[in-house]
Amino acid sequence: MMFTDYLKQKQHSGSTISTYSKYLDYFTAWLQQEQLSADVITYTELLDFIRWLQSMNKSKALINAILCPVRHYFNYLVAEGKRTDNPATGLFMKGITRRLPNNLLSQDEMLQLYECYQLQLQVDASKKIMLGLLVQQGVTVEELKRLFVKDIYLKEGKVFISGSTHSNERWLRLEAAQVLELQAYIKANRFKTGPLLQENKKRKVSANNIVNQVGVMMRQLRQLNVKVIDATQIRSSVITHWLKQYNLRQVQYMAGHRYVSSTQRYKLNNIDDLQNALRQYHPLK
Template sequence: MTFSQYLQSKDHSPATIRTYEKYLRVFTGWLQSECIHPDGVCYEELLAFMRWLQAGGRSREAVAIQLCAVRHYFDWRIAIKAGCNNPAAGVYIKGIPRRLPAGMLDIEMLQELYRNYCQLYASTLCGRVILGLLVFQGLTVREIRQLEITDVRLEEGMLYVRGGRSYNGRRLKLDAAQVRQLERCMNAHGQLSKIRGMRLLNGHYLREGVSKLLKALKKLNPVIKSVQQIRGSVITEWLHHYNVRQVQYMAGHKYASSTQRYQLSGLEDLAAQLDEHHPIEIGIHADHHGSL
């Protein structure tokens, strides 16, 4: 089994496999230049390799990806019985900044956005369905594209979202406001809806539909920037009512850390709003108690 085949067995995408293969060539090239056999690699050699990467101008993010490729490499050696340990297991780069979502919208604004869009664009069924899935379930465009008609259970009031390589599947409640739109969308398929695997929305036109939807939403509210902003707003709102693990499930996040960053985003937005609307009060509070 080759390294590429091993990565395929772990359900990595072709693009990710190419990236790991590229980074692995860097590592094996360094081993050869240092006359080090893979079996002789331990923590000290990994530190030396990371210092070499940094000296060459590699960013912390690039070094982290490089280490990930190295971890897979030694796991592969163990799988093919060419090695017995993984010196890179548990070795990670700390302090890598993660981009935080910004400009979150509150639930009232999202619901008003949905109502206004449905009233002004009554003829755009596709747009109304997409917006409902964004506002009420916080789906990504990829997840919307993969929805099948059988995933919508109107009688149960539930939506089944299929998992993928980078996100988990889940079962989410439908909002009463979107049921009618979904029912019309399903009825529009007619007899085709009985075909297994039939998509809820035509993937060929979905990208164009999302683009048109976004343009319309920006006209209704200039603060709208992207569909990711809407999803982030929904997740932030969920965190006001549910714990992190529950929201992790609802959002389909593989890792709790992906969910927790929205907690920080909510605090930053709150601080920004306070600073904008109550600067005097904050100044007095700081003077009276010493520091915030």
């Protein structure tokens, strides 16, 4: 089995496989230059590979991107029985600046949007359900697009969010009001199988339809609160709030993050909020 076949087996997209193959060329070129074999290379020698990339003025972000397919490649060698370990496990470049989420909404602001949305704007029930999933479960628009009726477990009061190449699957608790709304919505539309969200029974669900509905929703929400930007802002606000209630690993699971570092940047935002509050309200100011 070729490395590309291994990646296909792991359900990576065609574009990801193409990118990984391009980045892996750096590694294979270095192996040839150093007359080394990937079958026996060690962690220490991988550090030399990183130094080689640095000597070519590759940024830390690019080096991390190159190391990603290298880790996959060693997993491939293990699967093929050519190695018994992956020396690149846990090998990352540190000190990369990551953009922190900003312009966040408070929990009270999000709950007020959820409660007032349908009452004040007379919107379709599906939009109220979508907003609930954004505000309460912190789902992404991509996850809304692939949400099916079978993913809703009304008796258990849970929703299953399927994973993708960029996120992990997870089970999330539904609020009592959401359960009642979903129950009425599914019954009214006589859904049994297939995609959950649609504007009405005559319009078929499509990726573009969901994206357009969310876009309309955000414009409507700005009538209630001018601070509203988009669905990403709402998700960032939800995750930041979760970190005030739960530990880092719990929030990583709830958010569907593949890497804990993705969750940590929201924790840093909490620290910034605290520092800003101290600067504003410190008695010595």
